[in-house]
Amino acid sequence: MSIITISRGSYSMGKAVAMQVAQRLNYRLISREVLLDASSHFHVPEIKLIKAIHDAPGILERYRHNKQSYVAYIRSVLVERVVDDNVVYHGLAGHLLLKGIPQVLKVRINADLERRVAVVMERDKISASDARILIQEDDKQRRKWTRSLYGQDPWDTSLYDLSICIHKLSIENAVDYICQAADTRRFQSTEKNIQKVKDMSVACRVKADLVDEFPNIGVTCEYGNVLIYMKGKDQVTGKLTKKLNLIRENTSGIYHLETHAGVEPPPDAV
Amino acid sequence: MSIIIISSDAMEIEETIAEKVAEAMGYSRLGHQILADVAAKYQIDPVKLNEAMETTPSLFKNLSARQWRHYLACVEAEVYDYLLADNIVCWGLAAHLYVTGISHVMKVRVLSGNSRGTMEIAEQKGISLQVVEKLRAGELQQRKKWSLAAYNYDETDLSRYDLVINLDQIDPEEAVKTITGAIEYRKFQVMTYSMKCLSNLALSARVNVTLLKSMADINVQARDGSVVVSTKASARQKRKKIATIKELAGNVDGVSYVEVHVKKNILEETA
Numbered sequence: 001m002s003i004i005t006i007s008r009g010s011y012s013m014g015k016a017v018a019m020q021v022a023q024r025l026n027y028r029l030i031s032r033e034v035l036l037d038a039s040s041h042f043h044v045p046e047i048k049l050i051k052a053i054h055d056a057p058g059i060l061e062r063y064r065h066n067k068q069s070y071v072a073y074i075r076s077v078l079v080e081r082v083v084d085d086n087v088v089y090h091g092l093a094g095h096l097l098l099k100g101i102p103q104v105l106k107v108r109i110n111a112d113l114e115r116r117v118a119v120v121m122e123r124d125k126i127s128a129s130d131a132r133i134l135i136q137e138d139d140k141q142r143r144k145w146t147r148s149l150y151g152q153d154p155w156d157t158s159l160y161d162l163s164i165c166i167h168k169l170s171i172e173n174a175v176d177y178i179c180q181a182a183d184t185r186r187f188q189s190t191e192k193n194i195q196k197v198k199d200m201s202v203a204c205r206v207k208a209d210l211v212d213e214f215p216n217i218g219v220t221c222e223y224g225n226v227l228i229y230m231k232g233k234d235q236v237t238g239k240l241t242k243k244l245n246l247i248r249e250n251t252s253g254i255y256h257l258e259t260h261a262g263v264e265p266p267p268d269a270v
Numbered sequence: 271m272s273i274i275i276i277s278s279d280a281m282e283i284e285e286t287i288a289e290k291v292a293e294a295m296g297y298s299r300l301g302h303q304i305l306a307d308v309a310a311k312y313q314i315d316p317v318k319l320n321e322a323m324e325t326t327p328s329l330f331k332n333l334s335a336r337q338w339r340h341y342l343a344c345v346e347a348e349v350y351d352y353l354l355a356d357n358i359v360c361w362g363l364a365a366h367l368y369v370t371g372i373s374h375v376m377k378v379r380v381l382s383g384n385s386r387g388t389m390e391i392a393e394q395k396g397i398s399l400q401v402v403e404k405l406r407a408g409e410l411q412q413r414k415k416w417s418l419a420a421y422n423y424d425e426t427d428l429s430r431y432d433l434v435i436n437l438d439q440i441d442p443e444e445a446v447k448t449i450t451g452a453i454e455y456r457k458f459q460v461m462t463y464s465m466k467c468l469s470n471l472a473l474s475a476r477v478n479v480t481l482l483k484s485m486a487d488i489n490v491q492a493r494d495g496s497v498v499v500s501t502k503a504s505a506r507q508k509r510k511k512i513a514t515i516k517e518l519a520g521n522v523d524g525v526s527y528v529e530v531h532v533k534k535n536i537l538e539e540t541a
Contacts, residue, residue, distance in 0.1 A: 163434035
């Protein structure tokens with residue numbers, strides 16, 4: 001009874017590992033569905049969402065906050081999908097989007113560069129040097145994306161509970177270790193943990209509904225009590241009040257909603 | 271029949287896990303305790319040797335770059351000699367940075383975990399969490415700087431390891447179980463070729479130590495007793511340097527042939 005996120009560099013066999021883990025543990029496997037859900041729910045083309053969680057924001061995008069909105073949409077849908085537990089997620093940035101949920105086993109799958117090059121050469125019928133450039137560019141974008149949105153390096157070991165290199169260790173070995181780790185006490189869902197995911201789902205939903213017009217807000221939720229943190233005191237406008245009334249009516253799981261203007265959001269705010 | 275190299279962001283964790291793995295596997299231990307033997311064997315001040323393993327050279331620390339490189343080479347040579355014996359758990363000697371390309375070596379990084387590690391240290395030392403976090407961040411930065419300066423590798427880069435386990439959520443016992451389970455895998459078993467690669471690295475390290483005692487800018491590669499040394503020298507010193515290298519390297523045990531490649535040292539020639 002836990003949630004497993006499998007992060008990987010491109011062409012690093014992460015998908016194969018995720019599929020086998022889900023099969024062995026009889027868990028649901030999710031990846032692209034999250035983007036499809038977010039696309040239909042928030043009326044954003046899927047390609048824009050893919051770009052939002054793949055490419056680093058450009059100079060202008062940093063001011064337009066589009067990417068921030070798209071990431072909030074994706075996070076909202078993803079957290080909603082993992083509320084029911086027993087899930088393996090192998091899409092982009094799962095370890096960051098599900099940050100703060102205790103029963104998430106964060107796994108990183110690496111493969112040595114030469115093996116990745118061989119996979120790309122075979123798949124795209126290109127030369128080794130072109131394949132290498134493609135992979136390196138992809139890795140560079142992932143690094144830039146994580147740094148710009150979360151201030152962290154995806155290659156930083158401390159972001160994951162388990163990091164496995166598919167080189168000397170095989171896909172089957174990786175599956176064994178992940179299943180073994182998922183079975184340990186700390187990754188089991190408790191009543192408290194399940195409530196935490198439910199609260200996070202509400203907070204993410206509220207954030208997704210507000211982020212377009214209020215990109216700098218932070219939202220927390222505890223047992224259905226939602227707190228919205230805003231930096232500027234003068235930002236609590238009629239527009240926000242109307243929007244909050246709508247959210248209250250349309251979002252289930254909210255008991256009480258409160259805004260805190262002029263207050264820095266706490267570190268666990270989404 | 272393998273070698274396990276364990277590295278961690280916290281020295282205590284590194285030692286604890288390594289000891290437990292060695293006990294579980296019945297392997298011998300190779301830890302920083304051998305530094306005293308290295309100091310005695312190569313007639314180095316033990317304090318300076320310990321310092322070289324932790325800090326980078328600096329004018330203010332009375333440790334020159336050449337001395338530093340020589341000290342590190344001494345440790346490397348000694349570590350390789352021990353590793354040739356096989357069935358060993360090694361930690362605390364930065365071996366994860368220089369033992370490369372050996373298939374029967376499994377490299378594991380164990381992270382103390384932010385929350386758990388910080389709280390334990392705060393309790394032990396009686397200081398606040400913020401102070402501990404600041405101290406740990408400083409230590410990590412220092413280790414990163416050292417590993418880049420010494421071997422041009424960032425030791426926090428997870429692609430350098432076969433397995434990285436974060437103890438934030440995973441129990442140390444579970445980590446030991448995972449490591450001991452992984453080493454049983456056939457790709458970590460000794461092969462004639464991997465043993466030969468290790469012997470070649472050991473020979474390179476021995477030649478390196480001998481040469482670094484009296485010169486800098488040396489790169490050594492060994493293969494089945496043949497040694498290729500690359501270095502830099504001005505046109506005037508080229509002959510003399512080649513002769514010296516051939517003489518020194520030729521006297522090292524196991525060396526049957528020495529080849530020296532010299533590049534022009536433009537700086538020296540301009541001076």
